[in-house]
Every structure is written in structure tokens, then in C-alpha cells.
């Protein structure tokens with residue numbers, strides 16, 4: 001059943017079709033994923049083109065229709081082989097073509113959000129950022145009004161994609177918005193996001209450089225991660241994070257969101273159980289949000 005879109009609510013969802021989807025009665029057609037997500041109480045779906053655009057226009061239109069029916073907001077994750085920082089002209093050309101195809105699919109799916117990984121920096125992040133920006137300008141030449149491209153923060157240190165680099169990119173072109181993968185930020189910085197104040201600092205920074213409006217509808221990825229000195233090693237889930245000590249923890253993140261009164265879209269990429277972990281976050285969010293409401297009502 002479609003829930004009304006409540007503007008000031010955070011949305012919680014998954015990347016791709018989780019294993020539980022394939023055990024559900026909806027499994028006959030992966031275009032049913034939005035209907036399944038609605039049936040379990042989630043509100044967002046990032047369509048994964050990470051290993052290629054394995055969908056035709058008709059299927060994309062079916063996904064869009066099901067998302068409308070289920071009140072699910074959609075985004076797209078572009079292929080991993082898009083490398084807009086590349087030094088190789090052929091790779092750049094192919095990457096621009098792929099981004100352009102993703103933009104076509106954004107229109108079929110009726111989404112305004114296209115997430116991508118910028119690529120390796122080859123030891124010189126400043127030059128890589130300039131190349132990425134120049135290629136994004138080319139991608140953006142024919143971008144339809146209302147479609148935005150989201151460079152993502154990246155967990156491995158050899159890639160362009162610190163929080164600062166992503167925010168810097170977004171300041172330069174008006175069709176860019178940040179995708180903050182908090183697990184990647186955490187892994188890259190040796191586990192730096194611990195308290196609500198750590199998140200508030202990130203939110204303040206984004207608001208300061210690219211504005212409060214972008215911040216209030218922030219596109220995020222959140223899940224626990226294992227890392228080493230080079231950054232991200234692999235995705236984990238909340239069950240593993242309890243026993244293995246993997247972070248970041250979702251509680252301080254959601255407390256900061258409620259404190260800041262943000263309405264982000266939060267895509268969970270937990271290993272195997274992204275739907276269950278997204279629901280865990282949504283439940284916690286609702287509890288602390290209601291508590292805050294209760295406090296405010298009683299304070300007046």
C-alpha cells in the first residue's frame with residue numbers, strides 16, 4: 001500500500017534486490033522490487049547498474065510504475081567502470097557515453113538521482129578532480145532539467161572521493177549533488193565517525209559549502225564496514241558489527257539527523273541483509289524522532 005510521501009521524513013531503502021527479495025512472492029520479476037520494499041515498510045531503492053545496465057527501457061518503465069504504486073523513491077548507481085578521472089581518452093569517452101545512457105534511464109525510471117564513483121586519482125588528487133570536473137561538464141551538456149549527478153565519497157585512499165573532494169566538485173557545477181557514503185568516509189579516515197557531534201560537523205561543513213537545501217535532502221549510503229590502513233576492505237552488517245566491532249554505528253548518525261532535522265534518503269548496503277538493516281535504522285529513527293517530538297510538545 002502506498003504511503004503518502006512525507007516531505008520531512010527520512011527515507012530508508014536498499015541497493016539492488018536483496019536475497020530476501022528472491023525468497024518473496026514478488027521474485028518472478030525483479031521489476032517488482034519496489035512493491036516488495038513497500039510491503040516490508042521501506043521507502044527507497046537504488047537501482048544497481050554497478051556491473052552494467054542490465055535493463056531495457058520497458059523494464060525501467062515497469063520499475064518506475066511499481067515505485068509510483070509503492071511510494072518508493074528511486075535512484076541509480078552508475079557502473080563501476082565509469083572512470084571520469086581516467087588518463088585514457090577511450091576510457092573517458094566510454095565513461096561519458098555510459099553516464100549519458102544512465103541519464104536516459106533516469107528519465108525512464110523517473111528519478112532525479114544518478115550516483116557514480118569518480119575514479120582513481122593516480123597520485124594527484126587535484127589534477128584528477130580537474131579532469132573529473134571537465135568530463136562532468138561534457139556529461140552535463142545535455143542533462144535534462146531536474147536530473148542531478150551525485151559523486152560519491154569513496155572508501156579506498158587511491159581513489160578521488162574524500163568528503164572534501166566530493167563537496168568541492170558539487171560546488172562547481174549546479175547539476176551536482178553529494179552522495180555521502182558514511183561507511184566510506186569512516187573507512188578512509190580510520191573510523192572517525194563515532195559520536196552525533198562527528199556527524200553534525202559533517203553536516204555543518206556541507207551546509208556551509210553547498211547550502212542547507214542540499215543538506216536537508218542529502219543522499220546517503222550507510223552500513224558497517226571493515227577497513228585497514230588503505231581504507232575500505234569489505235561491507236559488513238549490523239549483526240556482524242555487534243560481534244566484530246565494525247562501524248560506523250547507526251545510532252549516533254540517526255541521532256544527528258533528528259537533531260539537525262534533516263530528511264535524507266538513506267540507502268543501506270549491508271552485506272546480504274540490506275533490507276533488514278535498513279528497517280533496523282528506520283525503526284530506531286522513528287523512535288528517537290517521536291521522542292524528540294514528545295519533548296518539544298512538553299517543553300511548550
Ligand SMILES: [Zn+2]
Pocket residue numbers: 077116117152
Ligand atoms: Zn557506490
